Amino acid sequence: MEILMSITVGVLFMVATYLMLSRSIFRIVMGLVIISHGAHLLILTMGGLQNGMPPLLGQEAANYTDPLPQALILTAIVISFGLTAFVLVLAYRTYDAHKTDDLDQLRGTSDE
Amino acid sequence: MNSLVILPVLLPFLIGAVLILLAKKHQAQRVITSLTVLSMLAASVILAVDVYQNGIATMEMGDWPAPFGIVFVADMFATMMVILSSIVGVVCLFFAFSTISTEREKFYFYPFYLFLLAGVNGAFLTGDLFNMFVFFEVMLLASYVLIVMGGTKYQLRESFKYVVINVFASMLFLIGVAYIYGALGTLNMADMAVRIEETGQTGILNVIAILLLIVFASKGALFPLYFWLPKSYYGPPSAIAALFGGLLTKVGIYAIIRLFTLVFNHDIGFTHNIILALAGFTMFFGVLGAVSQFDFKRILSYHIISQVGYMVMGLGIFTPLALAGAIYYIAHHIIVKSALFLFSGATESITGTTDLKKMGGILKTHPLLAWMFFITAVSLAGIPPLSGFFSKFPLILSGMQEGRYIITAVALLVGLLTLFSMLKIFIYAFWGEQKHTDEQAAKKIGPILLPIVPMVLLTIILGFAAEPIFSYSYGIAEELLEPSIYINSVLGE
Numbered sequence: 392m393e394i395l396m397s398i399t400v401g402v403l404f405m406v407a408t409y410l411m412l413s414r415s416i417f418r419i420v421m422g423l424v425i426i427s428h429g430a431h432l433l434i435l436t437m438g439g440l441q442n443g444m445p446p447l448l449g450q451e452a453a454n455y456t457d458p459l460p461q462a463l464i465l466t467a468i469v470i471s472f473g474l475t476a477f478v479l480v481l482a483y484r485t486y487d488a489h490k491t492d493d494l495d496q497l498r499g500t501s502d503e
Numbered sequence: 504m505n506s507l508v509i510l511p512v513l514l515p516f517l518i519g520a521v522l523i524l525l526a527k528k529h530q531a532q533r534v535i536t537s538l539t540v541l542s543m544l545a546a547s548v549i550l551a552v553d554v555y556q557n558g559i560a561t562m563e564m565g566d567w568p569a570p571f572g573i574v575f576v577a578d579m580f581a582t583m584m585v586i587l588s589s590i591v592g593v594v595c596l597f598f599a600f601s602t603i604s605t606e607r608e609k610f611y612f613y614p615f616y617l618f619l620l621a622g623v624n625g626a627f628l629t630g631d632l633f634n635m636f637v638f639f640e641v642m643l644l645a646s647y648v649l650i651v652m653g654g655t656k657y658q659l660r661e662s663f664k665y666v667v668i669n670v671f672a673s674m675l676f677l678i679g680v681a682y683i684y685g686a687l688g689t690l691n692m693a694d695m696a697v698r699i700e701e702t703g704q705t706g707i708l709n710v711i712a713i714l715l716l717i718v719f720a721s722k723g724a725l726f727p728l729y730f731w732l733p734k735s736y737y738g739p740p741s742a743i744a745a746l747f748g749g750l751l752t753k754v755g756i757y758a759i760i761r762l763f764t765l766v767f768n769h770d771i772g773f774t775h776n777i778i779l780a781l782a783g784f785t786m787f788f789g790v791l792g793a794v795s796q797f798d799f800k801r802i803l804s805y806h807i808i809s810q811v812g813y814m815v816m817g818l819g820i821f822t823p824l825a826l827a828g829a830i831y832y833i834a835h836h837i838i839v840k841s842a843l844f845l846f847s848g849a850t851e852s853i854t855g856t857t858d859l860k861k862m863g864g865i866l867k868t869h870p871l872l873a874w875m876f877f878i879t880a881v882s883l884a885g886i887p888p889l890s891g892f893f894s895k896f897p898l899i900l901s902g903m904q905e906g907r908y909i910i911t912a913v914a915l916l917v918g919l920l921t922l923f924s925m926l927k928i929f930i931y932a933f934w935g936e937q938k939h940t941d942e943q944a945a946k947k948i949g950p951i952l953l954p955i956v957p958m959v960l961l962t963i964i965l966g967f968a969a970e971p972i973f974s975y976s977y978g979i980a981e982e983l984l985e986p987s988i989y990i991n992s993v994l995g996e
Binding site: 411416419423426427430431433434436437438439459460463466467470473474477478481482484485488489497499 | 636
């Protein structure tokens, strides 16, 4: 199970890196969204996956699912949700002001 | 348990949330915000005095004992940083009153200003790595809004890059957090230190250490990850640029110093030599960038980079003297750099430009501004008896003592080039022919200069009172190099 998850995370990072290296603003934003998903899954995997175990119920539990990664991911999801909303608006405003979504044309000139 | 620890975070956070409701009444916002930052400054000073006298203060959230709950830790280093951030917060706010436009004030300038300070203080005070990530995000989201506020074409374009780079670095931070949780099973920094001591700093932990170094290097603008800084700090108005230039990169540096003195301190030959090499390159390329520029704000932005190198150099040498120098340097840099950015705002309000070639003769029309700038600029370059000299001196001295001659030579050369580019600003902008109109020359800038006066006084005080301040930073350095003090006060004996 961990191996499968690791491969999934790796694929997500790969896709995200590819998207972020492209020139279009929208693809970069999508890359950021996907890399955040990859990071969240990675936290879950790093906490150790348990199949069908209850969360920690008492001090004598023989086996349990670690609740902390889920709490961390919940926090991280909320943050990346807010960030995504902000970045999308910013990307749209940038596109609107410059009439282009090609980062090569958004490079900026040296004389300003 | 000391509830005072949370006050520098809670105060700006709650008041900022309330201020959103008062968005349209900018006079009320001004009064409330200034009261908030002033009481934050008072609270941070009280906290620092308390920590200085009684040792490290901790607070466990919701009474969950460490390492299970989130813990806030105020040691001498953290409290000093909180005081500095509060000073910059107060000064930039009063500068903003006279320079920021009413449109910005109505578009939630003050709430985000306070959220930024809450994030900065939280990152300084927290004792939990994931919580530090959260406070970094609070700080960065506020900074995204402040840097793009105004929405000019230039700002939109450069802010987009700034945001993307920072979001990407934050995701790397999250990945580093995940690895640490997988490797050590804890995120409490004191607990992490204990477990690394038990298991030894093996290969995987070195990898994680370097990953986190990359994260904080890109937030703190270290070589080779500083490329985003000069352009993005050029866009926003000077009050915001001063706040950013003084504080934001230093939060990254704080995190590096905290992690590499407390947690990753068992393989110094590997990690700290990398840090030292990064410091040398950062100083050198930063100052070369500054020398090649002909714009007031851009020169200052490149100087942030070169000076971040000095702070990291102190960590890389890793002796009490060097670390004390680095801490002294952080204090000096935060004050002087914010002041210089505010001066660039003051000259911009006279001449309407930050291009040095279009400026000149301000010394004749506004002598007070010119001489105050001169004091701050030579302080940055490290001329005695100002604070820059006494903060560079321990760094150079410890470099010599430890036989690190290359980095010492680089540091001295960079100091010389710093002096050169500061004098370039002074010669072009303040000497020479008057290039601004008589109408602009008649402009009264008293209210703009007034908030900067305390900063100029502080750099003089930091220089003339070097003895007590140096012994204070030496105390901080000794506390940092003795991690058991921190660990015991968080986890109990």
